[in-house]
Amino acid sequence: MSEFITYEKFATVPELKELVELLEANNIPYELEDDVQVFDASFANIQHHRDYRIKLLPSDFDRATELRNNVALSELDKIDPDYYLFGFTDEELIDLISKQDEWSPFDFQLAQKLLKDRGREISSQKINELKEERIEELSEPEKHTAWWIGLGYVFAFLGGLIGIIIGYYIISSKKVLPNGERIYTYSESDRKHGTRILLIAITAIIIGVAFRIINAV
Template sequence: MKPEFITYKKFNDIALANQLSELLEKHNVAFFVEEEALSFDPTFAYNDTRQYAVKISSNDFETVNELLLHEANEDITEADKDYYLFSFTDSELLDVITKADEWNAYDVQLARKLLAARGKTISDEELNAIEEKRIEELKEPEASQSTWIIIGYIFALGGGILGCFIGWHLWSYKKTLPNGERLFNYSEKDRNQGKIIFYLSLVCFALWLVYKFTPLFTGDN
């Protein structure tokens, strides 16, 4: 079975996407770069910046993680002392390592090096434990989406197609974990509500179309 290619990382700058692409090509990791159009965002936060998604097989996530860490390990030997991580407290540096998925590989490796220089070395075993704990945290579904569920029902009953998109997002949206695993982003309860909103929106929209256009065929004004 052909592996599914999913987004490993997104960039607003094509040069950064190409930089990662060159590393993947150098190590014979299959990939492709896709320019992404704006997708539906239930928060309605508009961002007109084009994004470039570097996509790889989920089976290669761990390999690419290691490649980036190895490359970062070589780069931090020449870290500029004015780099912002040098002003971080021990707690802040530990937070960078704990939430490595929110930072780039360079920052994670530099944070680890700075902690070691301050006498707080993190062993490979401790790092693995931190990564496993973080994965378990990320597996947890988002908090209850009750507000968006209510909004979804309002749009659905109003015949608005927007309710369809809200329902679809709650029902089917998946997140990608740092290890390449993909999971539904919302709880089963919220996903079921999203499914109901999706189909209710379709029904209400269809009824609205019938109401709107029936007079054209019956001759009623």
């Protein structure tokens, strides 16, 4: 059974409320949380310094993104002529489009419009290709993990709780792709190291406790 996972985080209430209303209008189930507790959907007694998260079912990620893009498209005529994207080069706009997950739907749509106005329109097919390439890029396992694994082994052999924490984190850590798919953060070989670190740390702790009990007798 699918679980709700974080779709996007917001720092301001107006942006959050806008998306909530869009989801409700299109019958997309969601969950709201802040960094302290489950979110009050009534927006009563809301505090403005928290990190607000909207969670969706993975199967609804693409649909929600498409709806937001459609809303943004209808707002392009209201753009301020001093908006910062007007100063972007063509290459910077293309990079923005290829990394849609890092930008707002409005910026994503405006970047396409600006390129079209400059005679460098990007087709829907090309945008889909860029999206697939981005998914492949984000799907790559975390690199430069040797120091992290080495640190895990050190703490594991020392018999510390930190070794268990590091081992478990390497084994279980996952990241969410823009399409809602959850994948392991670390490669299979790194997760095998995580398993060894976890087992060594647990064994070291058990041995340490056993010695203390024997010495106490």
